[in-house]
Amino acid sequence: EAQVTQNPRYLITVTGKKLTVTCSQNMNHEYMSWYRQDPGLGLRQIYYSMNVEVTDKGDVPEGYKVSRKEKRNFPLILESPSPNQTSLYFCASSLSGEGATYGYTFGSGTRLTVV
Amino acid sequence: GDSVTQMEGPVTLSEEAFLTINCTYTATGYPSLFWYVQYPGEGLQLLLKATKADDKGSNKGFEATYRKETTSFHLEKGSVQVSDSAVYFCALSGPGKSGGSYIPTFGRGTSLIVHP
Numbered sequence: 001e002a003q004v005t006q007n008p009r010y011l012i013t014v015t016g017k018k019l020t021v022t023c024s025q026n027m028n029h030e031y032m033s034w035y036r037q038d039p040g041l042g043l044r045q046i047y048y049s050m051n052v053e054v055t056d057k058g059d060v061p062e063g064y065k066v067s068r069k070e071k072r073n074f075p076l077i078l079e080s081p082s083p084n085q086t087s088l089y090f091c092a093s094s095l096s097g098e099g100a101t102y103g104y105t106f107g108s109g110t111r112l113t114v115v
Numbered sequence: 116g117d118s119v120t121q122m123e124g125p126v127t128l129s130e131e132a133f134l135t136i137n138c139t140y141t142a143t144g145y146p147s148l149f150w151y152v153q154y155p156g157e158g159l160q161l162l163l164k165a166t167k168a169d170d171k172g173s174n175k176g177f178e179a180t181y182r183k184e185t186t187s188f189h190l191e192k193g194s195v196q197v198s199d200s201a202v203y204f205c206a207l208s209g210p211g212k213s214g215g216s217y218i219p220t221f222g223r224g225t226s227l228i229v230h231p
Contacts, residue, residue, distance in 0.1 A: 004158075033219075042223035043159075043204070058218070090158055103149055103208075104219065106158035 002027045006091050006107035013081055013114055021076045021110050023091035029105070031094040032074040033058070034066065036087040037109075043090070049074055081114045088112075117142045121205050121222035128195055128229050136190040136225045138179075138205035146209025148172075148181050148188040153202045153224070162190075162203070200229045 004025045013019055025032065033048040035058075045058030049068040063085055065077040074093075078085060091107040122137040140148065147166040151159040163172035168183035177192045188205060205222040 040223070043221040045218065048218070092159075103161040103164050104151075104159075106151075106160070108158045 002105065004091055004093050004105050004107040006089075006110050008110060009108065010111050011113070013112070015082055015114055016080050019078050019081060019112075021078075021089060021091075021112070023074045023076065023107060024072050025074075025091075025093040025105070026072065027093065027095075027105065028071065029093035030071070030096045032068065033092045033094075033104070034064070034074070034076050035090045035092065036060065037090060038087050046076070046089075081112075083114045086112060086114050117146070117207060117209065117220045119205050119207055119220050119222035121203075121225050124202075124224075124226035126225060126227050128227070130197055130229055130231055131194045132229075134190070134192040134195045134199075134227070136203055136205075136227070138188045138190065138222060140186050140188065140205070140207050140220075142186075142207055142209050142220075144209050145183075146207040148179070149206040149208065149219075150177070150179055150188070150190050151204040151206060151221075153204065155201070159204060195227070195229045197229045197231055200227055202226050 007022045030051045034046040035043045037043050044060045046064050047066040049055045052071050055066050089110045092104040094104045095102045118141045120139050149164045150162040152162045153159045163174040165172040165181035171180045179188050179190045202224045204224045208219040
């Protein structure tokens with residue numbers, strides 16, 4: 001089944017403790033992206049990757065890191081999480097960076113709480 | 116920059132009622148337009164899309180027509196069901212800020228609640 005898999009689904013952590021949220025897709029998609037979803041703010045893009053070893057900042061990159069060493073994986077790293085990073089996170093992928101005609105496949109989400 | 120404006124929700128309807136969720140956009144060039152649906156506890160799913168003016172996207176009884184003259188992509192369904200209760204997101208994807216990438220822009224979402 002074609003899908004984007006995120007782990008974990010739920011995570012509670014403490015301020016300052018480094019964490020990684022994994023994202024993997026099995027569709028050989030070139031483009032991958034991370035979003036956070038907050039009430040009243042909708043979806044905001046954190047980082048995206050056009051292909052292996054190519055990443056760029058989205059609208060809200062502060063406090064996050066990403067890497068794209070393999071085509072299928074795009075982990076999101078919070079080096080020192082803070083409470084304002086409590087949110088619902090989604091990974092998404094698309095066939096190519098020109099996702100205009102393809103649309104995006106989303107993962108099921110990771111609900112992160114930082115206390 | 117690019118933007119998408121959706122009607123604020125929640126939209127509350129009775130089963131079998133007609134649904135319209137308005138979406139208008141601002142973009143340079145000729146973007147593709149999408150509607151996504153998010154059911155409770157799940158990620159977004161692509162519902163339908165249209166890639167050029169006057170195209171009509173349709174899926175699961177939902178329809179939306181790409182209207183370039185009014186920069187709109189309103190979502191419609193003739194008869195909603197309780198199972199359609201979800202949050203609906205309008206989105207566009209077109210030439211990016213740097214001209215080289217297609218960075219998607221999402222609306223803030225419209226919650227639909229359908230009562231039996």
